[in-house]
Amino acid sequence: MKILVLNGPNLNMLGIREPAIYGARNFDALIAFIEKSAAEAQVEVECYQSNHEGDLVTKIQEAYGAFDGIVINPAAYTHTSVAILDALKAVQIPAVEVHLSDISTREAFRQVSYAGMACVKTYKGLGFDGYREAILFLKDYLSGTAKE
Ligand code: DQA
Numbered sequence: 001m002k003i004l005v006l007n008g009p010n011l012n013m014l015g016i017r018e019p020a021i022y023g024a025r026n027f028d029a030l031i032a033f034i035e036k037s038a039a040e041a042q043v044e045v046e047c048y049q050s051n052h053e054g055d056l057v058t059k060i061q062e063a064y065g066a067f068d069g070i071v072i073n074p075a076a077y078t079h080t081s082v083a084i085l086d087a088l089k090a091v092q093i094p095a096v097e098v099h100l101s102d103i104s105t106r107e108a109f110r111q112v113s114y115a116g117m118a119c120v121k122t123y124k125g126l127g128f129d130g131y132r133e134a135i136l137f138l139k140d141y142l143s144g145t146a147k148e
Contacts, residue, residue: 004067005034007049008075021101037132041139060087069138070095074115088118096134099124
């Protein structure tokens with residue numbers, strides 16, 4: 001089982017950007033956490049981060065036929081990108097949305113998630129743990145045993 005983990009803009013600045021919201025651990029620590037979570041779940045994982053919307057769209061397109069599931073934190077593009085939503089809908093790969101912070105309790109402009117409209121589940125406000133939960137959920141979902 002192969003899962004693609006996508007991270008959007010400014011997530012490479014973890015540890016520096018707004019630590020009160022996103023925590024003190026840096027992006028390398030997040031990738032190490034995701035890789036450990038995937039190894040424990042016995043799934044293959046590839047991580048990709050970009051600050052560019054089109055690069056994320058291309059990566060989603062390239063996942064077609066190559067990955068079984070997608071975990072995506074589109075970061076700010078969550079709230080603006082119809083292109084990422086359309087790419088997820090185009091490839092029809094089961095996707096789970098993750099946000100480090102709880103976007104539902106933040107500014108009004110963070111209340112809409114376009115990408116989320118193409119995702120089977122969302123984890124928010126759990127910090128790094130949200131990525132592990134998303135991987136475990138996708139593993140069950142793809143095996144046909146996910147419980148909602
Ligand atoms: C985020 C929440 C977004 O609103 C924000 O633009 C981010 C990170 C999160 O992980 O909490 O960059 O996706």
